[in-house]
Amino acid sequence: MTDVSGNGPAPADDRKVLTNRQGHPVHDNQNQRTVGARGPATLENYQFLEKISHFDRERIPERVVHARGVTAYGYFESYGAWGEEPISRYTRAKLFQDRGRRTDLAVRFSTVIGGRDSSEAARDPRGFAVKFYTEDGNWDLVGNNLGVFFIRDAIKFPDVIHALKPDPVTFEQQPRRIFDFMSQTPESMHMLVNLFSPRGIPADYRHMQGFGVNTYKWVNADGETKLVKYHWMPKAGVRSMTEEDAANVQADSLGHATKDLYEAVARGEYPEWELLVQMMDDHDHPELDFDPLDDTKTWPEQEFPPKPVGRMVLDRMPDNFFAENEQISFGTGVLVDGLDFSDDKMLVGRTFSYSDTQRHRVGPNYLQLPVNQAKNADVRTNQRDGQMTYHVDGAGENPHVNYEPSITGGLREAQYATHDEQGPEIHGRLTRKRIPRTNDYLQAGQRYLLLEEWERDDLVKNLTDLIAQCDRPVQERMVWHFLLVENDLGLRVGDGLGISPEDVAGLEPLTGQDLTDEDRKRLSNLG
Ligand code: HEM
Numbered sequence: 001m002t003d004v005s006g007n008g009p010a011p012a013d014d015r016k017v018l019t020n021r022q023g024h025p026v027h028d029n030q031n032q033r034t035v036g037a038r039g040p041a042t043l044e045n046y047q048f049l050e051k052i053s054h055f056d057r058e059r060i061p062e063r064v065v066h067a068r069g070v071t072a073y074g075y076f077e078s079y080g081a082w083g084e085e086p087i088s089r090y091t092r093a094k095l096f097q098d099r100g101r102r103t104d105l106a107v108r109f110s111t112v113i114g115g116r117d118s119s120e121a122a123r124d125p126r127g128f129a130v131k132f133y134t135e136d137g138n139w140d141l142v143g144n145n146l147g148v149f150f151i152r153d154a155i156k157f158p159d160v161i162h163a164l165k166p167d168p169v170t171f172e173q174q175p176r177r178i179f180d181f182m183s184q185t186p187e188s189m190h191m192l193v194n195l196f197s198p199r200g201i202p203a204d205y206r207h208m209q210g211f212g213v214n215t216y217k218w219v220n221a222d223g224e225t226k227l228v229k230y231h232w233m234p235k236a237g238v239r240s241m242t243e244e245d246a247a248n249v250q251a252d253s254l255g256h257a258t259k260d261l262y263e264a265v266a267r268g269e270y271p272e273w274e275l276l277v278q279m280m281d282d283h284d285h286p287e288l289d290f291d292p293l294d295d296t297k298t299w300p301e302q303e304f305p306p307k308p309v310g311r312m313v314l315d316r317m318p319d320n321f322f323a324e325n326e327q328i329s330f331g332t333g334v335l336v337d338g339l340d341f342s343d344d345k346m347l348v349g350r351t352f353s354y355s356d357t358q359r360h361r362v363g364p365n366y367l368q369l370p371v372n373q374a375k376n377a378d379v380r381t382n383q384r385d386g387q388m389t390y391h392v393d394g395a396g397e398n399p400h401v402n403y404e405p406s407i408t409g410g411l412r413e414a415q416y417a418t419h420d421e422q423g424p425e426i427h428g429r430l431t432r433k434r435i436p437r438t439n440d441y442l443q444a445g446q447r448y449l450l451l452e453e454w455e456r457d458d459l460v461k462n463l464t465d466l467i468a469q470c471d472r473p474v475q476e477r478m479v480w481h482f483l484l485v486e487n488d489l490g491l492r493v494g495d496g497l498g499i500s501p502e503d504v505a506g507l508e509p510l511t512g513q514d515l516t517d518e519d520r521k522r523l524s525n526l527g
Pocket of ligand 1: 069346349
């Protein structure tokens with residue numbers, strides 16, 4: 001029998017005693033302290049005030065996007081080589097060296113638009129964020145399940161999210177707001193063809209792909225750089241749902257995908273993904289009909305074959321959903337030596353946004369929380385204090401020196417292991433311009449043609465049902481875009497809406513829109 005605080009006798013059974021956060025035993029958890037049984041409560045009632053005021057603060061702001069999600073833990077195992085070719089030829093990142101090398105990781109799967117308790121059967125991109133706890137510090141790969149995105153410049157992110165989120169007046173998600181925005185955003189067409197096909201509602205988290213989406217770089221020991229894109233392929237295969245399937249699942253549970261993951265791991269069916277990397281030389285590739293820094297594009301697999309670099313296994317679920325799922329914090333700036341940014345204009349914007357929101361959402365010391373800590377690397381900084389400081393980061397010999405440089409026992413700078421300069425030289429004048437080779441329709445059309453027939457039928461139905469709820473000019477512009485994506489798609493959606501190619505033949509291209517010769521040819525055939 002234990003006496004938790006030395007403040008009094010323990011109760012007469014061997015269960016542990018309830019205390020407050022000061023370690024004081026709680027003798028009565030049912031009644032406040034009052035003057036007489038019916039009298040006023042006293043303000044010195046620390047135990048009650050601590051309990052209720054902590055409860056008042058139980059919620060933190062939910063993520064502004066990706067609020068609903070689930071975390072799982074596991075490991076990454078490197079293949080070390082592709083056949084005879086060692087991965088070290090392309091990246092010096094330690095986690096990819098040596099066959100069989102394992103790195104601990106945490107994953108968070110999520111939906112984007114709904115709130116923290118919203119349906120996991122929603123048509124919505126899925127987040128696929130992985131935190132590798134490497135010996136060189138953490139690496140976060142923050143991706144989605146669809147491989148591309150709605151926009152290619154971070155300055156448009158608040159707008160695309162506002163259009164997709166509920167109406168600010170009625171709090172209703174509205175197709176007329178979504179397609180109003182998309183109709184003015186031709187770069188969204190590739191994403192829309194994916195999102196409104198069955199791929200837009202994955203069956204669960206275990207049966208979906210993941211993609212880094214943005215273009216990153218790999219750097220080798222000689223400082224040579226390559227552009228790369230990451231792909232996660234589920235060993236269990238890809239499964240998706242139609243609207244009807246999703247409605248049935250949702251009628252039963254709003255959290256079927258989280259439940260599925262907890263249950264699979266509990267049964268010992270550990271989900272597994274293979275990580276593949278596409279690679280190209282680090283320059284602008286004028287021979288391609290798209291820009292390699294454009295996240296609305298995929299890289300053709302024939303020219304840039306995805307090469308397997310390792311596998312991920314998830315074998316443990318959190319003990320505490322709040323601490324490990326609500327507070328886990330990922331960011332695209334979280335890279336280790338051998339991995340780097342590209343000049344992708346979404347990537348730089350994202351890199352600012354993640355840690356900015358986390359300082360607000362979780363707090364300035366969010367990196368001291370166990371789930372976010374670089375647990376397999378030493379952390380030694382001169383950052384001190386702030387709300388919820390949990391401990392002092394590792395310091396130098398002399399704890400009085402929390403500055404650098406110092407000759408009295410403080411921390412010193414690391415030496416460059418290899419090169420402090422890398423990548424191509426960049427020249428240009430300050431400007432605000434969209435990237436060249438926007439080519440907004442070609443890959444969207446190719447994607448449409450790659451869909452199976454039932455998937456095309458589903459896509460056309462989903463688009464038609466929703467766009468039917470939009471204003472007529474939005475409907476016409478969407479049909480105009482779809483005719484440029486692929487004639488068949490435009491004709492079928494147009495048919496469903498009562499809009500013919502002749503009806504939209506007179507529409508001018510959007511202000512500043514780049515069209516390819518092929519796009520112009522299609523436009524001239526409309527009338
Ligand atoms: C979450 C911003 C584009 C994937 C978030 C959050 C913000 C954000 C503020 C909430 C983070 C938090 O509270 O911890 C942005 C901005 C973007 C952008 C500004 C564009 C400029 C993308 C893209 C992808 C993506 C293109 C996919 C490749 C994710 C994922 C999460 C997330 C997976 C959830 C991470 C988690 O589970 O905690 N994003 N995002 N985002 N974003 Fe983005």
